[in-house]
Amino acid sequence: MSVTQAGLLAVLVSVGTFLVLHRSLTRIILGIGMLGNAVNLLILTVGSTPGEVPIVGSSGADRMTDPVPQALVLTAIVIGLAVVAFLLSMAYRSWTIDGNDVVEDDLSDRRIAAEPDVTQDFGDET
Amino acid sequence: MRTPTMLLLLLAYATTAVVCLVGHRRLGAASFPLATLPHLATFTWLLVVGGDVLDGTPLVAEVTWVGPLELTLSLRLDGFGLLLGLLISGIGALVTVFSVGYFGARDERARIAGLLTLFAGAMLGLVWADGLLTLFIFWELTSIASFLLIGTDDRSATARAAALRALLVTGAGGLSLLAGLVLLGIDSGEWTLSGLIAADPAGGVVPAALVLVLVGTATKSAQFPFQFWLPGAMAAPTPVSAYLHSATMVKAGIVVVARLAPAFASVGPWRPIIVVCGVASILLGGVRSMRQQDAKLALAHGTVSQLGLIMVLVGLGTPATTYAGVAVLVAHALFKAAWFLSVGAVDHTTGTRDLRRLRGVRRVPLLATSVMLAAASMAAIPPTLGFVTKEAALEALLEGGIGWTGTVALIGVAIGSILTVAYTVRLAVGVLGDSTTADDPVDTDDQHHPGPTLLGPPLVLALLGLGGGLAAAPVGEALARIAAALDPASGEGALYLWHGLNPALGLSALALVGGTTLWWATRRTTATADAPRSASTVAYDRLYETLLSGSRRVTGVTQSGSLPLYLGIVLLSVATATGAALAVDRGLLDVGALPVANSPLEVAVCVATALSGIGVVLARQRFGAAIALGASGYLLALVFLLQGAPDLAITQFLVETVTIAVYVLVLARLPQRFSAAPAWAPLWVRIALSVAVGLSVAGFALHASGTRQEPSVAAEYIERSEPEAGGRNVVNVIIVDFRGFDTLGEITVLAIAGAGVVNLVAAARREQRRKHLEDGTDVEDLSGRAPEVWR
Incomplete structure (x- = not known):
């Protein structure tokens, strides 16, 4: 991995994180897509050094780049597409139901935060 | 000698328990008779092998589970x-017979029979266990059985709270015991009790481990300051209390202490802890028992006191006290079980256990005999077993030779004996005497008299207590051979009905006179006394309450309900942990060893990708953001290509195209601009957090890329690609051939996601059409309009 690639990784992860931390569902989905790209880049660049294309006969085995991270990332790219498509249709559904695509606060959590005290019945002393 | 019989007996208990619990609807009246069978089998077998075992050839059984981890079930x-096996199975059989009469046709009888049997099996496993971990497993099983049995009346909040309290106290103690045993096991390398005692480790972690073990034993045997759960446990049906909470389970702590004491009693903290907790339990239990109006509760507090006495005796660990401890244990099991069963019979007959209301119990001759004999043994009146064993205890303590702890123990036991006589007389008078004060006395003359199953078992136990005293010499000899298993030197012990005029006899006489006087002097004040909550209970309840409300408060603070905040906290933790590791250990990140860039072209492509990535954030409109994301994705494909991954580049290119198409389809129906929902944190905080996460991930990646230790598996794939799969493109071969099933899984995910998308979109369409029909809004008009709330 080169320092330049690491720099690109830092930018992509930062952007993805920033987007995911929004309340707008659309931005969150964009962020997830971005983080997916970033992680694919990470796996590929950490797992292999640049080299010749891993096609038998085109070059010697010792000069080829490692095909295993490529196979992993290839699967990840396709799964990433499935995730984004599903999330987008959920955002669309959420929009048709309540007219916005905002991630609301969790109501039961808010209730606990508002009333932290409980009283317990311990029964009679015997 | 090896024998599988112990395992088979435990299996018999387990099977009977399961049959009772599963078939509780069908078994009905047959459940308690069925439950006596394993008890009878065990009792008979123990009598058969008893001679050999007492001659010094222990029987062993072992089942190895995970050998290298020392996980062996060893008995x-x-x-x-x-x-102990004879006590557990013998008293167990009597209790089950008693239960036939006590529970009659009550619905829960099969469940109680099953749980009692389960408990008995676990208890036998506990007293026979040799493996340290085996011991712990059976120890916890008895706690769980006790919890379920205390909570038998599950509609009563008191019973539920008492059950939970008992479980939490003994369960926490069990963990402490486990920690202590594991420390001892690691320190000595021995994972069996016999091996551990033979190894006799000292120094290092041993004192700390022993303290942990003693905490565990104190919780189980209801010793100060953990004694408070035992009176609460009286919420259980009386036969259960007689069995678990007086005769057997509460002896578990004593069993462990008795086995360890001969080897470890001289280690630093052992004797002080035993004596202080034991004497405190003797005195507290005695005083509190005097103030109870419920006969069963008075007995329960008396049990705390008596357990303290046995704990002190076996815990001091000299040959004489060990012998006396074993003797008192037997006497206590007999008279206390007889007492409990008698009170159960009284309760069953009259419907009350209130000492102030009972009348006419003495006119049920067999019941009165049981009560009187049990009381005589409990108060150590000659010639009962209680008397001769108490004499042995006092003599052993008078022997001295173990410093201040022995003196404190002697004084404590002497005062305790006075208290014991006082509360026993009060209890006996309360049960047998005719109440004169209560407004609503209950007379046995008005009630049906108890049947033979209710009268027989307590009488048998009480008569054994008398017979044991009369036959002091042979009983003493048998007990000596038993105690020799704990400490060979204890084999010298003996019991005497008449031992001449000696200090021990003097102390016994003092106890009888002093106790009777104490009872007479306090009989009026104790008749109206109401026991205050004990300080331990108050402390426990406060701790429990604080724990509950504290955890709720922590939840309230940390779980504010804002999902982005949760995510922020998670990501911050990731960034902090990674960042801190990289910052502390500079060696982790050797940037100098890595190339700045692999080629000039790479710099240009990376910068372009990064810029279009930043563009996603800056875009004000959804479309702009989506297109920026697509641009960065296409450029990323070039990065892949430069790395030597054309397959990835092509896939990324295709997928990015499809993704943009999906975005366009969906976004066309959403408003153009992002909704202006209020942010959960200021902009600079979010930016700082994001950059921190990005930098830590990049730092991690730089570190990780230089840490490969084993060669890649790629060489094998490359070599076998053409001959085995007939393909030259190694990446393709991996995906469709070598790892074909992974790809099948991937395709399945894709198909499921596709089905989800189709359904969600179709549902949304239907709804819009319905809305359109209802109020005439144009379907297309909906898109592009910001929601009312955020506009």
């Missing part, structure tokens, strides 16, 4: 295990 039957 060992020696003299002490034989005695």
